[in-house]
Amino acid sequence: MNYAMALDYQNCINCKACEVACKEENGVQLGADKQRIWVGVTEGSVFGNPFVNLYPSQCNHCIDAPCVSVCPTHASHYIDGGIVMVNPTKCILCKGCMEACPYDARFVDDTIVAVDKCTLCHHRIDEYGTTACQATCPTKVRLFGDLDDENSDLVKLLKKRKFFFLKEGEKTLPKLFYLVPEDENFLLRSVGKETKIHTWDEIKPIYDEAKAKRSKEWKKS
Amino acid sequence: MKVEISRRRFLQGSVALSVVGGTALGTTNILADTKESEDVKIRPTKKVPSLCEMCVNKCALIAQVRNGVVKKLDPNPLFPKSKNMLCARGDAGIHALYDPDRLKYPLIRSGKRGDGKYRRATWDEAYSFIKEKMVKILDEEKDNRSCIGYCAGEGMAEPTYKEFMAEKFGSSNFINHASICLQTAISGYALTIGGYGSADLDNAKYIIMAGANRAEAILTPDTMNLFKRTRGRGAKLVVVDPRFTNTAIHADTYVPIKVGTDLAFVLALTYVAIKNRLYNREFVEKNFDNFNIYKMHILESNYTPQWAEKITGVSAETIEKIAYDFMANAPESVYYQGRRSTWTSSDFQLRRAQAIFSALGGGIDIKGGIVFGKSLPLDKEEINSPIYANAQERIEKKAAAIIGSTGSWIAWRNMVAEGNTPYPIRGFFVYKQNPMLSVPNTKKTKQMLEKLDLVVVIDTMPSDTAMMADVILPECTYLEKEDPIRSFGGVEPAIVLRQKVIEPMYETKPVFDIMKGLAEVLTKPLWENTKKYDEDVQSDLKDEKDEQKYYKENGFDLTDMFGTSQEEMNKKMFVGKYGEKAWSDLRAKGVFYPNMDKYFKKIDNNTFEYYPENKKTYQIDKLLEKADKDAYLHDTCINPKEISELRKFFKTPSKKIECYLGNLKKKGIDAMPTWRAESYVEIPKGKFKFITGRHAQFTQDATQNNIMLLELMKENYAWINDKEAQKRGIEFGDEI
Numbered sequence: 001m002n003y004a005m006a007l008d009y010q011n012c013i014n015c016k017a018c019e020v021a022c023k024e025e026n027g028v029q030l031g032a033d034k035q036r037i038w039v040g041v042t043e044g045s046v047f048g049n050p051f052v053n054l055y056p057s058q059c060n061h062c063i064d065a066p067c068v069s070v071c072p073t074h075a076s077h078y079i080d081g082g083i084v085m086v087n088p089t090k091c092i093l094c095k096g097c098m099e100a101c102p103y104d105a106r107f108v109d110d111t112i113v114a115v116d117k118c119t120l121c122h123h124r125i126d127e128y129g130t131t132a133c134q135a136t137c138p139t140k141v142r143l144f145g146d147l148d149d150e151n152s153d154l155v156k157l158l159k160k161r162k163f164f165f166l167k168e169g170e171k172t173l174p175k176l177f178y179l180v181p182e183d184e185n186f187l188l189r190s191v192g193k194e195t196k197i198h199t200w201d202e203i204k205p206i207y208d209e210a211k212a213k214r215s216k217e218w219k220k221s
Numbered sequence: 222m223k224v225e226i227s228r229r230r231f232l233q234g235s236v237a238l239s240v241v242g243g244t245a246l247g248t249t250n251i252l253a254d255t256k257e258s259e260d261v262k263i264r265p266t267k268k269v270p271s272l273c274e275m276c277v278n279k280c281a282l283i284a285q286v287r288n289g290v291v292k293k294l295d296p297n298p299l300f301p302k303s304k305n306m307l308c309a310r311g312d313a314g315i316h317a318l319y320d321p322d323r324l325k326y327p328l329i330r331s332g333k334r335g336d337g338k339y340r341r342a343t344w345d346e347a348y349s350f351i352k353e354k355m356v357k358i359l360d361e362e363k364d365n366r367s368c369i370g371y372c373a374g375e376g377m378a379e380p381t382y383k384e385f386m387a388e389k390f391g392s393s394n395f396i397n398h399a400s401i402c403l404q405t406a407i408s409g410y411a412l413t414i415g416g417y418g419s420a421d422l423d424n425a426k427y428i429i430m431a432g433a434n435r436a437e438a439i440l441t442p443d444t445m446n447l448f449k450r451t452r453g454r455g456a457k458l459v460v461v462d463p464r465f466t467n468t469a470i471h472a473d474t475y476v477p478i479k480v481g482t483d484l485a486f487v488l489a490l491t492y493v494a495i496k497n498r499l500y501n502r503e504f505v506e507k508n509f510d511n512f513n514i515y516k517m518h519i520l521e522s523n524y525t526p527q528w529a530e531k532i533t534g535v536s537a538e539t540i541e542k543i544a545y546d547f548m549a550n551a552p553e554s555v556y557y558q559g560r561r562s563t564w565t566s567s568d569f570q571l572r573r574a575q576a577i578f579s580a581l582g583g584g585i586d587i588k589g590g591i592v593f594g595k596s597l598p599l600d601k602e603e604i605n606s607p608i609y610a611n612a613q614e615r616i617e618k619k620a621a622a623i624i625g626s627t628g629s630w631i632a633w634r635n636m637v638a639e640g641n642t643p644y645p646i647r648g649f650f651v652y653k654q655n656p657m658l659s660v661p662n663t664k665k666t667k668q669m670l671e672k673l674d675l676v677v678v679i680d681t682m683p684s685d686t687a688m689m690a691d692v693i694l695p696e697c698t699y700l701e702k703e704d705p706i707r708s709f710g711g712v713e714p715a716i717v718l719r720q721k722v723i724e725p726m727y728e729t730k731p732v733f734d735i736m737k738g739l740a741e742v743l744t745k746p747l748w749e750n751t752k753k754y755d756e757d758v759q760s761d762l763k764d765e766k767d768e769q770k771y772y773k774e775n776g777f778d779l780t781d782m783f784g785t786s787q788e789e790m791n792k793k794m795f796v797g798k799y800g801e802k803a804w805s806d807l808r809a810k811g812v813f814y815p816n817m818d819k820y821f822k823k824i825d826n827n828t829f830e831y832y833p834e835n836k837k838t839y840q841i842d843k844l845l846e847k848a849d850k851d852a853y854l855h856d857t858c859i860n861p862k863e864i865s866e867l868r869k870f871f872k873t874p875s876k877k878i879e880c881y882l883g884n885l886k887k888k889g890i891d892a893m894p895t896w897r898a899e900s901y902v903e904i905p906k907g908k909f910k911f912i913t914g915r916h917a918q919f920t921q922d923a924t925q926n927n928i929m930l931l932e933l934m935k936e937n938y939a940w941i942n943d944k945e946a947q948k949r950g951i952e953f954g955d956e957i
Contacts, residue, residue, distance in 0.1 A: 010452050013436035013444070013467050015917035016933050020312035023929065024293055032932045052470040128295075130826045135296055138306040138439060139448040140827035153825040183453030 025132035060174030088114035270811025274699035325727035409572025427550035436467035489529030493544035504583035515880035551582025553589030596710025605776035702731035
């Protein structure tokens with residue numbers, strides 16, 4: 001199993017249902033800066049016409065996760081399905097992982113005095129087959145699934161649609177697949193020129209190979 | 222124009238927010254033990270399907286309950302209206318339930334009105350207090366029941382409260398939010414195309430959304446349908462709004478318009494469509510009444526795009542292009558009706574003009590246009606209403622041309638505040654509304670409340686209005702009660718049930734029980750009063766020797782409305798039509814519609830099919846004749862009774878699209894949408910018009926104490942145009 005998420009980010013209306021569902025589901029610490037999940041906002045204008053792009057985001061559960069590599073106490077670790085987790089009892093709050101993460105997906109939970117982050121709702125996968133953020137979303141931005149399962153809705157979707165990653169240049173092999181919009185205008189204004197566009201056939205061998213290398217660390221949860 | 226704030230920028234300025242709310246709560250789930258070690262699988266013991274009430278939509282939810290504590294609210298995928306979602310407010314419903322500031326016990330005022338001093342009372346004490354005042358007032362007013370006014374906010378249990386006050390207690394002075402919310406849109410559409418309907422955003426190809434903000438003022442199923450189809454995916458979206466909203470960021474064309482000039486914009490669209498013969502001639506021929514008069518009116522008034530450009534600030538080319546594109550995509554084109562529509566005095570005519578423009582394309586009662594759908598019938602609960610000879614009609618009946626059964630808040634308030642009523646208004650009941658904040662002119666509302674001998678507030682949370690009450694009765698939240706069963710009509714109709722998730726906390730009760738308790742203490746003393754002053758009753762009683770029998774048979778026994786529990790009532794309303802098996806299914810699943818087990822399909826975790834395409838009700842035969850009753854039941858803000866009342870009153874005689882309403886003219890209102898330059902107030906140079914809008918994180922002021930929502934949006938920002946702000950040296954985040 002190799003859990004990942006596809007995001008049809010152009011559906012997002014920034015209603016923040018995902019942020020609240022995440023907090024309620026996972027008992028995340030209260031506070032505006034204590035978010036396991038968020039919506040990135042950029043603004044601009046083309047010929048005087050304003051636009052806003054929304055990039056819903058969370059931990060990328062990178063296959064080659066620098067946060068796991070950098071952790072001196074193995075508090076940051078992988079579990080089954082390649083989900084990156086933090087064991088709060090081992091965390092010494094050195095915050096190395098927070099520095100290492102290219103996505104700023106980690107924060108300090110003061111109630112447990114440890115670093116906290118998205119868990120892809122691993123505790124509810126068996127029962128619900130998906131995360132709280134996907135389930136609650138009014139416009140259905142996210143689709144959670146298993147990259148190893150060719151018949152999963154996720155892989156079926158990724159075979160149909162092109163996608164890109166945020167900060168691919170960090171070479172961490174992130175697993176949030178941002179679906180390329182069909183609309184050219186929206187594509188032009190929301191995807192940078194340097195951003196690489198990928199297809200499933202081309203990315204699958206790369207991700208498979210990387211997984212083979214690192215999945216020895218994936219413990220059964 | 223400033224558009225919210227990015228996450229990064231937000232984080233910089235928000236360190237202080239980490240202690241948001243200031244309570245001692247560390248984690249979000251109040252009684253959470255979610256920090257248990259990772260290997261303890263969290264398994265809730267019970268899942269209860271119910272309905273959200275954090276706003277008007279009534280999304281279906283499934284509550285997870287463990288050890289009597291609600292741990293999580295999940296979306297229920299079975300309801301076609303809410304399509305498996307809960308928004309931020311819905312998710313945060315737990316914090317409405319476990320809000321430490323909730324009203325917990327009945328309170329009786331111990332200080333002056335408005336100073337917030339109350340003492341805790343028992344329910345008996347609170348009821349006796351109300352009884353004594355009511356008996357005295359009704360004695361002094363000689364059994365004129367209408368001397369007690371009452372208002373309510375929208376909600377599943379609003380009918381219980383309203384029906385008791387209107388049908389049993391017998392007062393005609395009911396007011397709700399409609400007159401300061403969507404009344405003009407409902408009246409405008411009902412009198413023009415026969416109903417308000419709903420826009421089929423699942424199929425429309427071209428949508429003009431003017432002053433409506435479906436990304437932030439979430440409405441089901443519109444919000445979910447629309448934003449999966451914008452950006453080149455089937456629906457072209459034109460957003461007309463002075464503010465660059467989250468809906469505008471999805472628009473193909475964003476049209477900033479001068480505040481209050483929408484009518485000129487629509488009239489110019491109509492002009493282009495008529496002048497260039499772009500409209501659906503076959504549809505107009507068949508379904509319009511008095512089209513030629515309207516055509517002449519539009520052309521002769523010279524509502525050209527150039528004329529509108531000067532008023533609206535929207536270029537003539539843009540107007541022309543929108544009119545052409547709209548008609549090219551018709552009938553799958555919609556000029557979106559809008560909801561919170563009471564903006565200016567021209568608003569009723571604006572909604573009429575919108576409806577006629579939409580109809581010119583033929584997009585009425587058709588897939589992709591404005592549809593009416595059907596609803597699943599429920600049996601009715603009969604109320605034995607007494608007739609009080611001395612109860613008078615509502616005070617503000619003549620304040621406007623159209624005053625429906627929900628009244629006019631502003632006219633009513635002003636008349637009471639100014640002591641300008643045909644008979645004295647002595648008391649006021651408030652259920653789940655906060656007129657001190659929601660009705661314009663707080664000072665005047667305060668003045669009105671100060672005049673009254675008795676103010677009773679029923680609510681879940683303290684509010685500015687509760688502070689003006691003599692007695693505060695605490696209602697439980699939506700998660701602690703069963704409410705009247707509800708049928709939601711539409712293209713994909715369904716019946717849903719709000720079930721009790723946990724027992725009411727503290728000493729709170731559902732409004733059903735509150736009104737029942739009130740009925741029990743009031744019924745006998747008020748009957749004595751009726752006998753004393755009601756001449757009809759007196760003369761009847763001369764012939765009827767058995768007074769008790771007369772009292773019961775004629776509905777004077779106020780408690781007979783509450784003979785059975787809400788649960789039994791719901792069952793009675795449902796089982797006659799659908800049977801016992803369907804009833805147990807409904808209780809288990811929270812949602813019912815015929816053939817649900819066959820029709821409902823999960824396509825993937827995001828996509829569900831509720832009805833096969835050929836079973837969806839896009840079109841109803843002979844729309845205008847049949848649409849009177851059932852088809853409007855898709856919304857708790859829209860009262861089907863009121864629409865049929867309206868249509869009866871104004872006798873839309875042709876049963877067609879009404880271009881010309883002669884009946885209105887008799888009341889001094891334009892029979893056709895007309896731009897009245899004299900009633901439009903130009904914005905003086907250097908000044909602004911203040912307009913309001915919605916955020917997806919709050920529902921007016923009802924959610925303003927919600928600790929979870931407050932951290933999403935701590936402050937309600939005022940928006941100002943970038944350049945204007947620069948001129949005045951106003952920076953982002955400044956206090957103004």
